[in-house]
Amino acid sequence: MSEPIRTVDLGSPDLEAVDASLREAGFLLLTGHGVPAGSAAAVRREARRFFAGDDKERWAARIGGRGWLAPGVEANGAIEGEPLPDLKESLAFGPETPTGDPAVDEVWFPPNAWPSPSLRAAVQDYAGHMRRVSDALLALCATVLDAPAFTTVNPTWTFNVNRYPPLTEVGEPAPGQFRIGPHTDFGTVTVLDREPGAGGLQVHTDARGWRDAPYDPAALTINIGDLLALWSGGRWRSGRHRVLPPQAGAPAEELVSLVWFFELDHDAVVTPLGGGPAVTCGPFIRERLDAISVG
Numbered sequence: 001m002s003e004p005i006r007t008v009d010l011g012s013p014d015l016e017a018v019d020a021s022l023r024e025a026g027f028l029l030l031t032g033h034g035v036p037a038g039s040a041a042a043v044r045r046e047a048r049r050f051f052a053g054d055d056k057e058r059w060a061a062r063i064g065g066r067g068w069l070a071p072g073v074e075a076n077g078a079i080e081g082e083p084l085p086d087l088k089e090s091l092a093f094g095p096e097t098p099t100g101d102p103a104v105d106e107v108w109f110p111p112n113a114w115p116s117p118s119l120r121a122a123v124q125d126y127a128g129h130m131r132r133v134s135d136a137l138l139a140l141c142a143t144v145l146d147a148p149a150f151t152t153v154n155p156t157w158t159f160n161v162n163r164y165p166p167l168t169e170v171g172e173p174a175p176g177q178f179r180i181g182p183h184t185d186f187g188t189v190t191v192l193d194r195e196p197g198a199g200g201l202q203v204h205t206d207a208r209g210w211r212d213a214p215y216d217p218a219a220l221t222i223n224i225g226d227l228l229a230l231w232s233g234g235r236w237r238s239g240r241h242r243v244l245p246p247q248a249g250a251p252a253e254e255l256v257s258l259v260w261f262f263e264l265d266h267d268a269v270v271t272p273l274g275g276g277p278a279v280t281c282g283p284f285i286r287e288r289l290d291a292i293s294v295g
Contacts, residue, residue, distance in 0.1 A: 047161040204241065
């Protein structure tokens with residue numbers, strides 16, 4: 001059986017491969033993206049320094065906020081009825097482009113928490129590359145579907161730096177507990193720079209069930225979320241995935257993943273191609289964020 005997740009070169013994309021990969025898996029591997037390896041490395045270096053420190057509580061935030069998301073505050077599997085907390089901690093960042101409307105800005109454009117100037121510089125550099133890649137991916141998706149491209153003016157996004165602690169730190173997972181429980185993402189495109197491991201990313205497809213996601217150190221892992229799947233009129237699937245718990249065979253394994261969730265403008269209206277009820281981006285995303293918050 002052939003691998004359902006295709007590799008696509010952003011500079012000269014195979015449109016049929018994009019379509020097939022998003023129909024079968026909701027995932028693809030992206031080469032030719034132009035993101036310097038040093039940009040991701042700088043974020044990991046600064047984030048690991050933060051995670052190893054003893055001042056994290058000062059920067060604590062809730063799901064959807066900006067700052068440190070402590071272990072136990074998020075349960076991605078809750079969206080599918082599996083409420084066990086994820087075995088991870090995160091740093092969360094977002095756009096610093098307030099609209100001037102306090103009600104909007106409090107939810108979608110709050111200030112970021114910057115534990116250090118070096119972390120801020122690394123994240124802002126990486127975010128610039130991610131915004132460019134996201135816009136290119138939305139344009140590519142529109143080309144594949146022969147549809148008008150979305151134009152974003154002041155989009156919402158979240159950049160999570162996820163740390164998956166080793167087994168020696170978190171202890172034996174509860175039955176059915178994961179580093180990240182089974183779920184689909186909520187927005188348009190997710191851009192993932194990952195470290196492979198024994199307790200790594202798995203993707204679910206109808207044909208193969210759960211399988212380890214293919215990995216290429218030169219490629220970014222892309223999956224589409226619920227909002228883009230809806231826009232496609234159901235042609236494409238929102239990529240269902242999970243991150244395995246730490247494994248007994250690799251008890252010291254610690255992974256750090258860079259996860260960029262891109263949405264649209266908070267008030268953008270998305271109408272499914274071919275017809276169907278329209279949704280507004282902000283409330284659509286907020287409902288799903290609330291569903292995975294613990295407590």
